[in-house]
Amino acid sequence: MGAVADNLARVKEAIAEAAARVDRDPDSVRLIAVSKTKPVALIEEAIAAGQLDFGENYAQELRDKLTLVSAPGLCWHFIGGLQTNKVKYLAGKVGLIHSVDGLKLAREIDKRSAGQDVVSKVLVEVNMGNEYSKSGVAQAQTLALVKEIEALAHVEVVGLMAMPPFVDDPEESRPYFQQLRQLRDRIRNELGDAAALPELSMGLSNDFEVAIEEGATMVRVGTAIFGSR
Ligand SMILES: *Cc1c(COP(=O)(O)O)cnc(C)c1O
Numbered sequence: 001m002g003a004v005a006d007n008l009a010r011v012k013e014a015i016a017e018a019a020a021r022v023d024r025d026p027d028s029v030r031l032i033a034v035s036k037t038k039p040v041a042l043i044e045e046a047i048a049a050g051q052l053d054f055g056e057n058y059a060q061e062l063r064d065k066l067t068l069v070s071a072p073g074l075c076w077h078f079i080g081g082l083q084t085n086k087v088k089y090l091a092g093k094v095g096l097i098h099s100v101d102g103l104k105l106a107r108e109i110d111k112r113s114a115g116q117d118v119v120s121k122v123l124v125e126v127n128m129g130n131e132y133s134k135s136g137v138a139q140a141q142t143l144a145l146v147k148e149i150e151a152l153a154h155v156e157v158v159g160l161m162a163m164p165p166f167v168d169d170p171e172e173s174r175p176y177f178q179q180l181r182q183l184r185d186r187i188r189n190e191l192g193d194a195a196a197l198p199e200l201s202m203g204l205s206n207d208f209e210v211a212i213e214e215g216a217t218m219v220r221v222g223t224a225i226f227g228s229r
Pocket residue numbers: 034036057079080163204205206220221222223224
């Protein structure tokens with residue numbers, strides 16, 4: 001096995017162990033291999049090892065990779081900061097946009113998706129209220145934004161995403177993951193819909209196991225799969 005395949009196997013085992021600790025089905029956690037800045041050859045290696053979900057941060061880089069990589073079942077996730085003028089590169093081409101943090105951006109996704117005759121799935125990125133969290137909507141504004149996006153015909157909000165501060169000790173991330181899940185649960189109550197916002201995208205290479213213990217349904221793992229950037 002190549003390094004990428006080895007790393008994937010190790011990460012998947014860690015996912016299964018974390019899920020088992022909290023009596024979750026490991027299949028309820030989707031592993032997103034974050035391939036930003038990494039060459040297509042490494043993505044191909046991951047695909048050969050069975051990986052189909054990939055995350056990218058830069059719209060133009062993703063646009064280029066879309067033309068270079070293809071495989072049945074391949075699913076691209078856009079996880080980076082998104083400017084409205086870049087939405088045109090993504091609408092209709094990615095499986096999920098994780099980083100919607102305002103109505104203006106959501107409206108542009110709606111418009112571009114209508115043009116492609118698709119409904120784009122998105123997550124609302126929540127600012128966890130710390131000095132490192134520069135993007136994302138404030139927790140107190142999240143319900144309002146979810147409601148506004150739900151009124152758009154070509155955008156569907158399927159969950160929440162968070163990017164907590166980088167910490168050495170993964171236990172320090174736990175309170176942020178708990179907060180995101182609790183926020184989702186409060187929004188479910190407010191909406192009167194116990195099945196709303198099923199997806200929680202949280203957890204990176206250094207803290208994905210803790211995120212899974214706290215309910216992550218998507219973990220975004222780059223370095224542990226592809227090496228440092
Ligand atoms: C780069 C990035 C990741 C992956 O981080 P690693 O520490 O390499 O696993 C996950 N999410 C976002 C939003 C990122 O920008």
